[in-house]
Amino acid sequence: MLDLLFNMTDWLRTTFLLDFSFWLTETSLSLFMVENFWNVPIAQVIHIVSIALAFASLLMLTLRVNEKAGTTLSISANAARYLPWMWWGLAGIVISGLLMITAEPIRNMVNAVFWIKMVLLAVAMVLSISFQKAVKAKAIAAGDAYVASSGTRTTGIALVVLWCFIMLCGRWIAYVPV
């Protein structure tokens, strides 16, 4: 596993990402991010808080489709409460994440774990869109008595697990040698 990560990172070093990272390091935004001691930690706090808002919203919605929480309201009403927080949370994650990449381009982009995380994130996005259809459009069409299918229930749980792996990668970006 470790060999595979090393080989992937070695390969990343041969791509345009290396030059792109060096170029990014010289930009004024990158310099701004590293010149003030607190900019990177603050970006990370925004990143964590955004993850918390999106992750807990996903958790509550998954619990609702599995009938374990939020049963005072219909699935579509729960979706109306939590879906916007998932997507706005994601917006916060992406913006703070881009700032963190800009601050330390090589540490992130010439790093196998970072790209594994991006692939997992892309999979999570595709699954989220199908999950959103099931808890929103389908739920509204079926009315308040709508009960989620086993596929939707499983998709919710899969998304929660996937986000845990995304957080695992997020932490390991800092620890794998590059």
Place this chain on the structure above:
Amino acid sequence: MYPEPTNIWQAIEYSPLGIGIAESLWAFPMIETVHVIALVTVFGTIAIMDLRMLGLASTNVPITRMSNDTLKWTWIGFVTAAITGTLLFASKASTYMVNPFFLTKMGIMALAGLNMLIFHFVTYKTVDQWDNATSPPTAVKVAGLLSILMWLVIVFCGRAIGFTLGIYLPETGF
């Protein structure tokens, strides 16, 4: 190999558990990963409850129901974060004990706990009167606002610790 401990924090740090975590390549990052997953669960579920208490979201859900739905996840997350946090602490106990962000984090967590106790054992007694209120009484809103603000500071301090570990450590020659 390790110096003789001269205080309780060094004794923890130089215990087999502390040394084991500090010397392992994967233990600290793995425990930290579980800590992160636990703390986002704590912060996220607390935020959902606080927003309800502030009358800013989920106003169509009774406060007792919202508490039922979120509180068990907050506790599961908190216990997990406390266990993993203790393990992380054991690996660098004396470094953490001189770090002002660590000490501030512990102090504010105690205050957040106190805020929660006052809310659940004093303010909550009259919940029948405001369970369905779109805009709950001021005491409830204040508890919700204090809670979200204190947890934000706790998250900030947690991240700040990682950036200031070496700064406050006195010269030990070790």
